[in-house]
Amino acid sequence: MKTYFGIDIGGTTIKFGLFHEDGELLEKWEIPTRKEHAGALIPEDIAFSLKEHAEKKKLTMAEISGIGVGVPGPVTEDGVVHQCPNLGWGTFSVAEKFQELTGVENIKIGNDANVATLGEMWRGGGKGSENIVMITLGTGVGGGVVIHGKILTGSRGAAGEIGHLCVNYHEPDTCGCGKHGCLEQYASATGIVKEAKRLLARDSRETKLRDMEKLSAKGIFDAAKLGDTVALELVEQLGFYLGMASSYLAQIVDPEVYVIGGGVSRAGKILLDAIEKHYDENVMDALKQKEFRLAELGNDAGIYGAVKMVLS
């Protein structure tokens, strides 16, 4: 059976997976990301680690059928990364670099959020569909679009930047990206807390949220599940923003399944229900009643998706 490597390069650690072509994960491991010298050490660290783990499995690099790599920055179809400040990288062909270092020809590079979406399509919450959108709610809001089983990359590698869809034209505060009213300002873990603080400041109703020592997205969902009116209102508002963004996605790419991932998605059904309600209110009839599901692969989505890129 053919063997593949899937790699997910993050700002802190680099995750690796050795896979069989049927999707079986044989081994996974990680190494720290050494960002010094503008990230110049990263490709060689990766190549070294790959060879080491291949040898342990009594494999030569010539026996590796492909290597997929997810990178935290915009990547075009040709495997060129366009500025990746998280790693210190400028613009260069990461695909060529890895071909050179490993001798493996079949190498594909993708944006990490897009690659994770492909992973969820293949083995996670999107299983069974080839047209999915993933929205990842963590420290920031990321996402990706997969159409006919392939990542939608875009002309500059910036497709699927769902976190920076505008969902509120009247937002006075500036997003990290410089715009106003981005989804990330409301639906990231920090955004959720910020919106809660805003509401508490202008609202005098009694709520468990006031008694919390440290307000958190989890605390807000927990209070909502226990029926706290203010917390429920916050979840409703979050559902509006996410439902609205999902409606844009539907009107433009008409996916079959929405997969919601990231730490915030641990809230579960209450979150999916809130999104779905506002989604249905904001799409044409022909687009109503899509599936909203939770992500399943957690931090492994990236290595699965990386391998899926080189399989197909």
Add this chain to the structure above:
Amino acid sequence: MKTYFGIDIGGTTIKFGLFHEDGELLEKWEIPTRKEHAGALIPEDIAFSLKEHAEKKKLTMAEISGIGVGVPGPVTEDGVVHQCPNLGWGTFSVAEKFQELTGVENIKIGNDANVATLGEMWRGGGKGSENIVMITLGTGVGGGVVIHGKILTGSRGAAGEIGHLCVNYHEPDTCGCGKHGCLEQYASATGIVKEAKRLLARDSRETKLRDMEKLSAKGIFDAAKLGDTVALELVEQLGFYLGMASSYLAQIVDPEVYVIGGGVSRAGKILLDAIEKHYDENVMDALKQKEFRLAELGNDAGIYGAVKMVLS
């Protein structure tokens, strides 16, 4: 040289084009759309007209290398049309029907707005790029998305429904689709006039628009070009809605070129400039400064795009 037919089925007329594979349009003609009997006559009317025109050119149907067809309703990749009230059609495989009637194997069916987008990519305003979005501003607002030279169809054939992107959460009036705040409510020819009337009703400033016997989108643009403050404000507002919708498109699919078509686009540069300004304000840095161009093929975009579907 290989010969192809491109067909654009509209609610009133059916347009035909006979093309060489290099894109040369050898002949074009049209027939009325006979909608009686739930549109059952349409396929046979088309097949008859094709044979007649092939014979005139001393071609047999066996010498036709492919037929592409644009249809005013949702079409999935398999050539199945899903309800097409404009023609009276229910759900059936239009591709199979035409294979049966013509004996030609290479048949592709697409949604008319999507097919027109492909036509503009091939021979019109999008020439030179394989990643374009078209927004058509006419009686309604339509559009399409082409990625890597292929129409983005979506899981239910409803991708590219740009006219029903929500661009105003506070709109009290209902769109034809049943939602509120759709782009079509502001950027269609009738929407532009409606917004003008709204503004004139609540505003007492002097403006040429009040003297017009019949307010029209063209009249508003003409007044704006002559410096009429109120008309300029209306163009600015239109630019906001179109720029905002274009920003959603960028954040999701990252196209290279936006092509603006339909009757309203005859306003020209003043319209493109207004869209571009608001577009740049509402996208991430990596997506700024895209090309906004005017459509070039007019009513022929559909027959060009139909042929392009069967060429590739």
